Amino acid sequence: MxxxxxxxxxxxxxxxxxxxxxxxxxxxxxxxxxxxxxxxxxxxxxxxxxxxxxxxxxxxxxxxxxxxxxxxxxxxxxxxxxxxxxxxxxxxxxxxxxxxxxxxxxxxxxxxxxxxxxxxxxxxxxxxxxxxxxxxxxxxxxxxxxxxxxxxxxxxxxxxxxxxxxxxxxxxxxxRRHRAALGEPDLLATDTDLFGLAQMVAQNAGGLVSIEDAQSHVLAYSASNESADNLRTLSILGREGPRDYLRALEQWGVFDRLRESDAVIDVPAHPKLGTERRLVVSIRQPSDEGSPAPGILGSIWLQQGATPFTDDAADVLRGASAIAGRIIWRSLNAPSTEGLLIQRLFGARGGGVDVPSLAGALSLPVTGPAAVVGFALTSTENSAPPDQFASIGSMIRLHASSFRHDSVATIIGKRAYVLLPGYRSASTVAAWARQLVDDFEAKRSVVLRAAVAVQVMDLGQVAGARTEVDRVLDGTAATFPENRVTTLAESRTAVLLGEILDLVGAHPELYDPRLDALFDYDLKHASSLRESAEAYLAQYGDVRAAAAALQVHPNTLRYRLRRVEDITGIDLGDPSDRLLLELQLSLHRRKEVTEPPA
Structure with missing residues (x-):
C-alpha cells in the first residue's frame, strides 16, 4: 500500500x-x-x-x-x-x-x-x-x-x-470496561458479541460461520480450518465472492427469499465453482409483536465443513439470528465512544466531560472563538422516521467537515449540531448554514431550519450554546420560513414570545375556554370568524386595512367582528381583552405548527 x-x-x-x-x-x-x-x-x-x-x-x-x-x-x-x-x-x-x-x-x-x-x-x-x-x-x-x-x-x-x-x-x-468507565450501561451484558456468537453457532450447528451486514460485508466469523472453501476465504479477506456464484444465488432466488422471510434457506454446493453447501438465514431488525415486518440487517451463513450439520442446525441459526439482530440494531443506534464524548460535549447523556482530554482526542482547541449550529426539520420534525434523520445528519456532518476540517458534529434526538472552531462572526457561519439549507432543499427535497450561536470562547461553553440554538429553533418554528437561518439576537422577540406561550400552554388553567365556542361555530357553519379576528388584531384594530387583507367589504368585517364578540363575550374595544385574545390565538397557532395532526 x-x-x-x-x-x-x-x-x-x-x-x-x-x-x-x-x-x-x-x-x-x-x-x-x-x-x-x-x-x-x-x-x-x-x-x-x-x-x-x-x-x-x-x-x-x-x-x-x-x-x-x-x-x-x-x-x-x-x-x-x-x-x-x-x-x-x-x-x-x-x-x-x-x-x-x-x-x-x-x-x-x-x-x-x-x-x-x-x-x-x-x-x-x-x-x-x-x-x-x-x-x-x-x-x-x-x-x-x-x-x-x-x-x-x-x-x-x-x-x-x-x-x-x-x-x-x-x-x-x-x-466492556470502556463503556462502564463512561458511565454507560453494558450493552452486551445479556448477549455475546458477533464474533462470540459466530463461534457458538459453529460449535452447536457444525460448520463454519460468517455473519454479514445487509451489503454482504463480513462483520464476524468463526475460526476457519482446512475445509474452508474459496468463497469463505475471499469473504473474510474483504474480497468479493466469485461473480458466477453470486449470479447463481440470484438465479436460485436466495437473495429474494432472504429479503422476504426469516426462514432458513438451504443453498446447495456448486462443484464447478468450488463452493460447499450452506445454510443461510436473514438477520432482521427487532420489533414488537404486531408491528410491520422489520427491515433486514444482514445474514448468517453456515458453510458445511468436513462433517455434516447437526440435526438442529436450522434451529440454532434461527436463534442466532434473533441475537444478532439485537446486537447489530444496538450497534447501529449506539454512538461510538468518540460519539458519546461529543454528545456529552454538547450537553447530552448527562453532560460533563474532561475538556482537556477531549480536546486532545479530537484535536480541538480548548479555548478560542467557536460557533455552534443546530439544524432541525420543519413541521415534520416530530414525525420523520429516525433512519431518515440519521441520513440527514450524516450529510450535515460531511458538509461541516468540508467547510471546517476540525469540526465535530452529532445527532441528538431529531436535531443535528455542529461545532465550528475558529469562528466568531455570525454572518460567516450563517452564510454557510444558509447555503447548506438551500442545497438540501434543491438537491434532496429536505427542508431544514438552522440556528447559530457564536462567541463560544471555550469547549466548556458548548453545552450552553446548544441550549441557545435549541431555544431559537423552538421559538422560531411558527415563523418559518422567515427565520430559516437565524440567531438569538435576530429572533429574540419570536423566541421570548414562544417561550411565554409555552409557559402558558403548560398550564391548562390559563387557557380561555371562550375560544372553543368560536372554533366550534366556524367548524359547524364553515365560517371564518377566527380568521377575521386574527386579521383585525394583526392590523392593530384598523377595520379597513384588515378588510383589504381579507378581500371583503369593511361592513362585512364589522358584522363578523360583532359575531365574534357575541359568541365569545370578548370586548374587542377593550385593550386587555384584545391582548388576551391575541395571546390565546397565538398559542393555538403555535400548537398547530409544532404539533401537526397525525
Missing amino acids: SRLDKHQVCELYRWPKHVGDPTGRRAVSIDRQGLLRTPAAATDAVEAITLRELLSALDTAVVGVVDAPAGDNVMISSVALVDGSDLSSDAEAYAPVPDLYLHAGVTNAEAIRWFNEVAQRSPEHRPAAVMSKNATESSTLRTAARRAGVALLEVHPKARWDHVLPLVKRMLDRS
Whole structure:
C-alpha cells in the first residue's frame, strides 16, 4: 500500500492522518476505546487483550504468526497503521508507542532498518507486534524482528488493509470496561458479541460461520480450518465472492427469499465453482409483536465443513439470528465512544466531560472563538422516521467537515449540531448554514431550519450554546420560513414570545375556554370568524386595512367582528381583552405548527 492508500484508509474511517504533530509524520493510533492517539499522547492504562486472542479472532485466513519471541500472551491495547515515511526515529521519539503496527507499503529495507532502531530502545518504547505482508520474504527481516523482541505476523497478500484495520479495532473494542468507565450501561451484558456468537453457532450447528451486514460485508466469523472453501476465504479477506456464484444465488432466488422471510434457506454446493453447501438465514431488525415486518440487517451463513450439520442446525441459526439482530440494531443506534464524548460535549447523556482530554482526542482547541449550529426539520420534525434523520445528519456532518476540517458534529434526538472552531462572526457561519439549507432543499427535497450561536470562547461553553440554538429553533418554528437561518439576537422577540406561550400552554388553567365556542361555530357553519379576528388584531384594530387583507367589504368585517364578540363575550374595544385574545390565538397557532395532526 502506498502512502496515498494509507491516507485513503484514514479518510474512509474519518480518522485524522496526523494528530497534534507539527512534523506531520506521526502514525495514526487508535486505542481500544475507539479514541485516536499518538505516541505523544499520554493516556491512562486500558484493559488489553492478548495477541493470542486477537489472532484467534482474526482467523488464519487473514493473519498468521511468523515469529513471537515473547510468546503470544503479550498484551495489545492500541494499533497504528503506518507506511515507510512514518518509521523514522524523530517521528517515534514519544511514549507510549502503539502495541501493534500494521506495516502498509513498508519495504523490507525500511522494516529492517526500523526493527534495528527499535532494538536499541527500552522495552516500554517497543511495540508488541507488527503485521506485514512481507513477513516471510526475508530471513533478515525475521531476524531483525526477533532481535527487537517484536512478534512478526504475516498478513495474507490478498487481504485489504482497509479491511484488516477495522477488524483489529473491532477486537480492541470488544472489552466492556470502556463503556462502564463512561458511565454507560453494558450493552452486551445479556448477549455475546458477533464474533462470540459466530463461534457458538459453529460449535452447536457444525460448520463454519460468517455473519454479514445487509451489503454482504463480513462483520464476524468463526475460526476457519482446512475445509474452508474459496468463497469463505475471499469473504473474510474483504474480497468479493466469485461473480458466477453470486449470479447463481440470484438465479436460485436466495437473495429474494432472504429479503422476504426469516426462514432458513438451504443453498446447495456448486462443484464447478468450488463452493460447499450452506445454510443461510436473514438477520432482521427487532420489533414488537404486531408491528410491520422489520427491515433486514444482514445474514448468517453456515458453510458445511468436513462433517455434516447437526440435526438442529436450522434451529440454532434461527436463534442466532434473533441475537444478532439485537446486537447489530444496538450497534447501529449506539454512538461510538468518540460519539458519546461529543454528545456529552454538547450537553447530552448527562453532560460533563474532561475538556482537556477531549480536546486532545479530537484535536480541538480548548479555548478560542467557536460557533455552534443546530439544524432541525420543519413541521415534520416530530414525525420523520429516525433512519431518515440519521441520513440527514450524516450529510450535515460531511458538509461541516468540508467547510471546517476540525469540526465535530452529532445527532441528538431529531436535531443535528455542529461545532465550528475558529469562528466568531455570525454572518460567516450563517452564510454557510444558509447555503447548506438551500442545497438540501434543491438537491434532496429536505427542508431544514438552522440556528447559530457564536462567541463560544471555550469547549466548556458548548453545552450552553446548544441550549441557545435549541431555544431559537423552538421559538422560531411558527415563523418559518422567515427565520430559516437565524440567531438569538435576530429572533429574540419570536423566541421570548414562544417561550411565554409555552409557559402558558403548560398550564391548562390559563387557557380561555371562550375560544372553543368560536372554533366550534366556524367548524359547524364553515365560517371564518377566527380568521377575521386574527386579521383585525394583526392590523392593530384598523377595520379597513384588515378588510383589504381579507378581500371583503369593511361592513362585512364589522358584522363578523360583532359575531365574534357575541359568541365569545370578548370586548374587542377593550385593550386587555384584545391582548388576551391575541395571546390565546397565538398559542393555538403555535400548537398547530409544532404539533401537526397525525
